[in-house]
Amino acid sequence: SFSGLASSPMLQATVSSFLGDDAQAIGLLVEATQKSFSAPILIQLGKLQMKAQSFMAVIAFSKAIKVNPCHAEAYHQRGVCHARLQQPESLQDLNRSLTIDPSLFQVYLSRAAFYGAKGFYSKAILNCNEAISIQPNSTRAYLYRGALKIRLKVSKATFIHQCSLCFHANLQFTVQALRDYGITLLLPGPKQLAFKTLVNRALLYTELNDPCNALELQESVKAYTQAMRFHPFFLEAYVGRGNALMDYGHNQARKQAQRDYLSALHLDPLCQSARICLAYNFQVFGRFQWAWNQFTVAAELTPRNWAAFEGRAVVNLQMGSMYAAFQDISSALKVAHTYLFTNRGVINQLMGDKVNAMRDYKKAISLIPSYALAYFNAANLYFYNRQFEQACEYYSRAVELDPQDESALLNRAITLSLLRKVPEALSDFSLALELNPSFAHVFLNRANLYCSLKEYQLAEKDLNDALRLQPSDALLYKLRSEVRGHLGLTQQALQDYETALELHGDLET
Structure with a gap:
C-alpha cells in the first residue's frame, strides 16, 4: 500500500520523471500540494525541481521543514540545493x-x-571517513575519498609552488625556493603545474649565476630541457636555455645557445626575445653586421621595442657609427626605460657633447634616484672636467647605492688622492681590493699615491702585485723602474726600463 506516501500522485510523478517528462511530474506534485501538505511530497517535488534546475526547489524543501521541523532529509536536500545555488x-x-x-x-x-x-580537502576527507564508518562497503565513499586525496596532494603541490615563488622573489631564500620547487615536482599534479615549476626553477638557477659554480647553470639548462619535453613548442624554454648557456662563458656553449635561439625563431619568426638574444649572441662572436641585422628586423617588426633599438645602438657604437647609435638610443627613449638616459649620456660623451651628456645623466637620476650607474657616469664626467669635489660626491652616492661596485670605489679613491685626502683614499683602495683582489688598476693607482708620499717600498710592492696580474703591461714596468731608481736599485731599474721598451717600443724616454 502507498497510502502513507500520498499514493497515486507520487507514483505517477515517479513514473513520469523516469520517462523523462519532468514537467508533467512536477505538475502532478504541485497539484497534490494544493490539496494537502506532506513532507514526502514536498521533498519529492523539490528533488524534481532541482533536477529541472528550478530555484523553486528551495521553497519546496522549506515548506517540508515547516511541515516537519525534525525531518533530516528535508534539511539535507535544502542544503544540497543551497550549495548548487552557491548560497552560504x-x-x-x-x-x-x-x-x-x-x-x-x-x-x-x-x-x-x-x-x-x-x-x-582535509575536512572533506574527514566526512568521507565518517560515511565509510557508517557504510564500510560503499564504493562511492571510497571513490570520493580517493579523488579528494589526489586533490589534496595537488593542492599541496600548488601551495608549495606558490611558496617557492615567494622565496624566489627574495633571493635571500633561494635554498628554500629550490627545495619547494623540487617538492612540487615530486607531488602528483597537473602537467601544467610541473611545467611552470620547471621553468621557474630554471629561471632561478639562471639568476643565481656564479661563474665559480657551473653546477647551478647545468641544473638550469637541465630544468629548461625538462620543460621543453613537457611542451616542445614553448618558446620561452628555448630562449631561457639559450640564456643559461650564454652564461657558461665559452664558445661551445654559446654555439648551442645560438641553436636554441634559432629553434625558437623557426617555431615563431615573430618571437622578439629569441631574435634579440640571437643578435646579442652574434655580437659576442664579433659578428656585428649580423647582430645589427637581427636588431633591425626586431625594430621593424615591433617599432616600440626599445630593447631592439638599445641593442642596435650598442652595435653601432662598436662599429664606430656614433650618430647612428645616438639616433637609436633616442628612439628607444621615446618608448621605454628611463635608465636609457644614462646610455645616451655615454654616447653624447663619446661624441664630445659633454653638456648634453651631463644633462642625460641628471635626467636619469631625477627619474630613478636609486640608479647607481647614472651617479657613476656623472661622477666620471665631473672628474674629466676636474671638478673633483662634485665627482667625489657623486662617487660616494654610487657606492652608497651599490656597495659592491669596486670601480666606483677605485675612482673615488683616485679622486680623494687628488684632493689629498690620503687616509680616505687608502681606505677606498683597500675596500676595492677586498671586493676584487685581482683588480690590477687598484694596485697601480695606490702605487701612484705611495709615490707621491715618497713611500717607495710600498709602491714597489703594489707594482709587483700589479705585474703579477698584468705581466705584459709596459707602463707598469716603466713605473717600477722609476720607483726602483728612487730606492737605489739601479740595475733592477734598468732591467725594468728595458723590458718596458721591449713591450712598447715607442714609450717616451
Whole structure:
C-alpha cells in the first residue's frame, strides 16, 4: 500500500520523471500540494525541481521543514540545493540534518562534496571517513575519498609552488625556493603545474649565476630541457636555455645557445626575445653586421621595442657609427626605460657633447634616484672636467647605492688622492681590493699615491702585485723602474726600463 506516501500522485510523478517528462511530474506534485501538505511530497517535488534546475526547489524543501521541523532529509536536500545555488546556508542545513540523524550516510558525502568544492580537502576527507564508518562497503565513499586525496596532494603541490615563488622573489631564500620547487615536482599534479615549476626553477638557477659554480647553470639548462619535453613548442624554454648557456662563458656553449635561439625563431619568426638574444649572441662572436641585422628586423617588426633599438645602438657604437647609435638610443627613449638616459649620456660623451651628456645623466637620476650607474657616469664626467669635489660626491652616492661596485670605489679613491685626502683614499683602495683582489688598476693607482708620499717600498710592492696580474703591461714596468731608481736599485731599474721598451717600443724616454 502507498497510502502513507500520498499514493497515486507520487507514483505517477515517479513514473513520469523516469520517462523523462519532468514537467508533467512536477505538475502532478504541485497539484497534490494544493490539496494537502506532506513532507514526502514536498521533498519529492523539490528533488524534481532541482533536477529541472528550478530555484523553486528551495521553497519546496522549506515548506517540508515547516511541515516537519525534525525531518533530516528535508534539511539535507535544502542544503544540497543551497550549495548548487552557491548560497552560504548550505553548510548550516547539512549540519542541522546530521544533528537530527547522525547516521545519514549520504549527508556526510554531501558535506564532503561541499568542503571539496570550497577547497577544504582535509575536512572533506574527514566526512568521507565518517560515511565509510557508517557504510564500510560503499564504493562511492571510497571513490570520493580517493579523488579528494589526489586533490589534496595537488593542492599541496600548488601551495608549495606558490611558496617557492615567494622565496624566489627574495633571493635571500633561494635554498628554500629550490627545495619547494623540487617538492612540487615530486607531488602528483597537473602537467601544467610541473611545467611552470620547471621553468621557474630554471629561471632561478639562471639568476643565481656564479661563474665559480657551473653546477647551478647545468641544473638550469637541465630544468629548461625538462620543460621543453613537457611542451616542445614553448618558446620561452628555448630562449631561457639559450640564456643559461650564454652564461657558461665559452664558445661551445654559446654555439648551442645560438641553436636554441634559432629553434625558437623557426617555431615563431615573430618571437622578439629569441631574435634579440640571437643578435646579442652574434655580437659576442664579433659578428656585428649580423647582430645589427637581427636588431633591425626586431625594430621593424615591433617599432616600440626599445630593447631592439638599445641593442642596435650598442652595435653601432662598436662599429664606430656614433650618430647612428645616438639616433637609436633616442628612439628607444621615446618608448621605454628611463635608465636609457644614462646610455645616451655615454654616447653624447663619446661624441664630445659633454653638456648634453651631463644633462642625460641628471635626467636619469631625477627619474630613478636609486640608479647607481647614472651617479657613476656623472661622477666620471665631473672628474674629466676636474671638478673633483662634485665627482667625489657623486662617487660616494654610487657606492652608497651599490656597495659592491669596486670601480666606483677605485675612482673615488683616485679622486680623494687628488684632493689629498690620503687616509680616505687608502681606505677606498683597500675596500676595492677586498671586493676584487685581482683588480690590477687598484694596485697601480695606490702605487701612484705611495709615490707621491715618497713611500717607495710600498709602491714597489703594489707594482709587483700589479705585474703579477698584468705581466705584459709596459707602463707598469716603466713605473717600477722609476720607483726602483728612487730606492737605489739601479740595475733592477734598468732591467725594468728595458723590458718596458721591449713591450712598447715607442714609450717616451
